Amino acid sequence: NAGVMQNPRHLVRRRGQEARLRCSPMKGHSHVYWYRQLPEEGLKFMVYLQKENIIDESGMPKERFSAEFPKEGPSILRIQQVVRGDSAAYFCASSLDPQTLVPGVRMNTEAFFGQGTRLTVV
Amino acid sequence: GENVEQHPSTLSVQEGDSAVIKCTYSDSASNYFPWYKQELGKRPQLIIDIRSNVGEKKDQRIAVTLNKTAKHFSLHITETQPEDSAVYFCAASIKGYSGAGSYQLTFGKGTKLSVIP
Numbered sequence: 001n002a003g004v005m006q007n008p009r010h011l012v013r014r015r016g017q018e019a020r021l022r023c024s025p026m027k028g029h030s031h032v033y034w035y036r037q038l039p040e041e042g043l044k045f046m047v048y049l050q051k052e053n054i055i056d057e058s059g060m061p062k063e064r065f066s067a068e069f070p071k072e073g074p075s076i077l078r079i080q081q082v083v084r085g086d087s088a089a090y091f092c093a094s095s096l097d098p099q100t101l102v103p104g105v106r107m108n109t110e111a112f113f114g115q116g117t118r119l120t121v122v
Numbered sequence: 123g124e125n126v127e128q129h130p131s132t133l134s135v136q137e138g139d140s141a142v143i144k145c146t147y148s149d150s151a152s153n154y155f156p157w158y159k160q161e162l163g164k165r166p167q168l169i170i171d172i173r174s175n176v177g178e179k180k181d182q183r184i185a186v187t188l189n190k191t192a193k194h195f196s197l198h199i200t201e202t203q204p205e206d207s208a209v210y211f212c213a214a215s216i217k218g219y220s221g222a223g224s225y226q227l228t229f230g231k232g233t234k235l236s237v238i239p
Contacts, residue, residue: 031225033226033227042128042211042230043229044229045229048226058123059226095225108215108225110171111156111168111227115164
């Protein structure tokens with residue numbers, strides 16, 4: 001199991017271009033999460049997807065950002081018309097289905113992170 | 123939504139001493155609390171997690187405690203070693219939409235731990 005794979009590792013884009021970040025979850029994982037990390041800061045949730053469905057996109061800006069997780073292939077985070085403020089590390093994580101470890105309560109399973117894509121907008 | 127506060131932001135300890143990092147959360151419905159270690163330029167890696175049905179969990183030199191009433195949880199590292207130097211993040215699960223359960227993690231801002239040989 002190769003783990004969560006993200007590519008590219010580094011991406012440089014000029015202002016106004018599009019950035020496409022790819023994430024292949026661990027084998028058997030159907031839940032994908034995207035987080036953004038600014039220097040010296042924590043990870044900010046952006047979007048949570050299952051195969052072919054966006055479950056929660058409350059952390060993703062309404063404009064210019066979109067995400068998908070198609071039936072076949074990796075999850076894609078797309079940023080259109082990039083601006084300098086988009087420069088950050090973008091991490092993807094994947095997990096198995098939440099488990100019912102306590103009767104009536106579904107809880108998280110471990111989220112494994114990819115190596116991240118470091119986006120620089122010049 | 124959920125809010126996670128983490129303290130301290132930086133922590134320096136002598137090798138062999140203990141380190142304690144504390145986090146508080148706001149959403150009483152949160153039920154999963156992982157801790158991640160991130161070395162410079164690398165991915166966050168889970169080091170220990172705790173669910174709301176237990177109050178304490180230990181794995182060798184690392185332990186986590188959870189106080190649901192006070193809504194805080196702590197990471198304890200004993201007999202620290204230089205290789206423990208990294209940024210540590212606490213997190214809490216958040217129930218997203220009513221009845222749906224979103225399961226994404228809300229992270230604290232991190233604690234930069236330095237272990238001095």
